[in-house]
Amino acid sequence: MIRRTLLLSTALFLAACQSYDVTRDYDRTRDFGAYRSWSWKEPALQYRPDDPRIKSDLTEQRIREAVGQQLDQRGLRPAANGKADLNVQSWLIVDERQQQTSYNYGGYWGGYWGGGYMGGPAYTETRTYNYKVATIQVDLYDGKDGKLVWRGSAEQVMQSAPPSPAEREAAIRETVAKVIAQYPPH
Template identity: 45%
Template structure:
């Protein structure tokens, strides 16, 4: 039993230590993204879901906003006032609690009634494990139409066991936001029918 449980913990810990977050993006295929030259942040720039005090942090918000600002500027977009910007930027920090079910088979050993063969599990114990997934989502909204034109996100399992220094948190957020913004502008594949 301990052996199976240790293997399960090893697999789970490898999943929790994943170095590459799960990236996704979506966009309006009808848009010409080369027309967007400037951006401004919505107020508030970062929305927390759920909006709980244990998640909210001015330090995290400033790290995420600064990283988005740096990455979009690196892509050639300029910071403008909210009235002049082509794009409005809205960021989200989403924390979800997820559940997975685990089944452990407990083997009791040799069974003489089965002609000296080892038997299957004598009983199975099933239990639920809960874990948290953090998502950073970045929305780019056309200021004139107020429509979403691009969305990028990164999901990662939260590992509460590791404590990060402020500089490590800076680097982690910069890396994740950089990977999200790397998906902008989208490589639009024009399909000819």
């Protein structure tokens, strides 16, 4: 019974972590309404760590398509002549993290007006869970001076089982949509 409770609470904790942590930053002095076109800054996608299990042409293609669609929805068009108002660069970052959870068992038990002894010695069990967090970051640079004008990122706990290609594509599209949701800034 205790093991089931531990597994259930751990599963609920990890399910709660499936939400996105989205952050944005931008240069308040820029006129974002003046930006009409964009092009990729090379390399278009950077990886951290530079691991062949993460880095792939398929991942890059999915991220490029998702970013392009989101920029298109915001009225930005790919530059026809290579001279763009904005240069775009993306990052895929995978970090190893740990979470420690402690559980208390046995000892005193009771209610508001008093209590009783549940029996057995009280003890605490602490478990450490290792997990990976993936972050997609999108940087927009001014095409004239090359300075960063807008940055958005979203991080999410990765599933322990590798996703299918369709699940990867859907996750990338959803993440990029959340990253670029507040562009242009108000």
